[in-house]
Amino acid sequence: MKFNMVLHVKLSNYGKSDFLIWRHPDGTEEKVCVQGTNAEVAENCIAQVYGLDRVQEVIENKGRYTKENLSLYRSEGTLDMRCFYCSQRRVNWGPTPPRQVTKKTKDDFERIRPKTLRIGKNTEPGHPYYRESLLCLMALCAEYETQAIITTKMLEFDGRLLEIVKETDSVIQYSFGSDQLESGAVSQGFTNLWRLEQAIRYQEAGAHTTSIIVCDLAQSIDQNIALGFPLEEIIEAERKYGITKRLLPLRINSDKLSMIITGKPLRDIVAPTQYGNEMQEGFDFEVQEIPRPYGRRGNNETYIREVHPDFQEMIDDGTGICGRIGDLEYCDKCDLEGDTRVIFPVDEIVKVEYEKDNKRRRRAPKEQTKLRFTYPEEKNPEVS
Numbered sequence: 001m002k003f004n005m006v007l008h009v010k011l012s013n014y015g016k017s018d019f020l021i022w023r024h025p026d027g028t029e030e031k032v033c034v035q036g037t038n039a040e041v042a043e044n045c046i047a048q049v050y051g052l053d054r055v056q057e058v059i060e061n062k063g064r065y066t067k068e069n070l071s072l073y074r075s076e077g078t079l080d081m082r083c084f085y086c087s088q089r090r091v092n093w094g095p096t097p098p099r100q101v102t103k104k105t106k107d108d109f110e111r112i113r114p115k116t117l118r119i120g121k122n123t124e125p126g127h128p129y130y131r132e133s134l135l136c137l138m139a140l141c142a143e144y145e146t147q148a149i150i151t152t153k154m155l156e157f158d159g160r161l162l163e164i165v166k167e168t169d170s171v172i173q174y175s176f177g178s179d180q181l182e183s184g185a186v187s188q189g190f191t192n193l194w195r196l197e198q199a200i201r202y203q204e205a206g207a208h209t210t211s212i213i214v215c216d217l218a219q220s221i222d223q224n225i226a227l228g229f230p231l232e233e234i235i236e237a238e239r240k241y242g243i244t245k246r247l248l249p250l251r252i253n254s255d256k257l258s259m260i261i262t263g264k265p266l267r268d269i270v271a272p273t274q275y276g277n278e279m280q281e282g283f284d285f286e287v288q289e290i291p292r293p294y295g296r297r298g299n300n301e302t303y304i305r306e307v308h309p310d311f312q313e314m315i316d317d318g319t320g321i322c323g324r325i326g327d328l329e330y331c332d333k334c335d336l337e338g339d340t341r342v343i344f345p346v347d348e349i350v351k352v353e354y355e356k357d358n359k360r361r362r363r364a365p366k367e368q369t370k371l372r373f374t375y376p377e378e379k380n381p382e383v384s
């Protein structure tokens with residue numbers, strides 16, 4: 001028996017804000033990140049689809065390839081063309097039909113009443129295939145006075161969306177990388193320079209628009225430009241049109257990506273982990289002196305230990321950044337709170353424990369969860 005399941009847009013109130021909690025020396029806690037609630041308008045990410053013909057096939061086939069072509073694309077090795085550095089590789093692959101805004105979605109708004117809503121944490125929401133769902137979701141944002149953060153690589157200028165973005169005081173966050181790392185998106189025409197053109201149109205029409213640059217902060221601006229990151233154009237767009245640029249350190253988590261970006265395998269760029277006074281087993285002490293600009297944190301992800309002076313200068317001049325550099329965590333509130341910048345030591349982040357049975361995260365220890373924090377500036381000297 002076949003069921004026609006409706007894919008609802010669900011609001012998930014697990015977000016980065018559940019992980020990024022700063023415990024101040026006096027024991028009070030601050031949820032630093034504004035991203036507490038997420039929603040996806042796509043079942044999976046359409047950036048995996050290579051080229052416009054295949055997009056057409058997917059749209060005509062309820063978000064799937066035809067059976068014959070599925071095998072063909074698999075044998076060609078072109079089934080999955082998502083961005084190389086995608087942080088959601090484990091979860092956003094497969095059929096890509098739109099999710100529908102339904103009564104259940106509205107019930108979620110009623111229950112959660114989110115102040116902000118991030119749309120597109122795991123999947124691309126700006127593709128025309130999802131436009132109706134996106135517009136319906138934004139209508140709920142307007143009804144519940146929710147500010148949306150729409151993260152996109154594929155959103156073309158659309159007057160209907162423009163109006164509701166302005167009405168809800170939301171932000172369109174264009175994501176920029178290098179065309180060579182984003183085969184799916186680029187093969188569909190959504191190149192980095194195309195994105196910048198759309199961003200300029202939204203900004204010129206009065207929508208809050210930002211450009212978030214996902215690049216290698218350990219290398220110079222010129223080195224990043226040589227790798228295809230359109231930094232010059234983005235810097236110019238900020239100067240000329242006021243599109244706020246922001247930085248997101250590129251996560252280099254595979255040898256393939258490491259070779260493309262640094263010309264070296266991962267083991268040669270990541271510093272060994274130190275356990276107390278003991279160095280990681282198998283580490284070759286003779287090559288200890290090779291500069292290793294990356295480290296590995298508890299969840300096995302890499303982070304930048306030292307930022308290149310070009311980017312340090314940008315940060316010192318006020319450019320916002322999201323993520324870890326060395327022993328510090330940075331947050332610019334996704335540009336929703338003006339010039340607010342928060343910087344604090346990573347060892348002051350409250351640890352999150354995982355339940356072993358179903359791997360769902362929960363906030364613990366319990367005594368920490370009782371504390372509530374409301375941004376008193378005198379206790380928060382790093383906020384400027």
Ligand code: SF4
Pocket residue numbers: 016020032033034035321322323330331332333334335
């Ligand atoms: S900049 Fe801050 S608010 Fe935005 S995603 Fe990063 S941590 Fe969250």
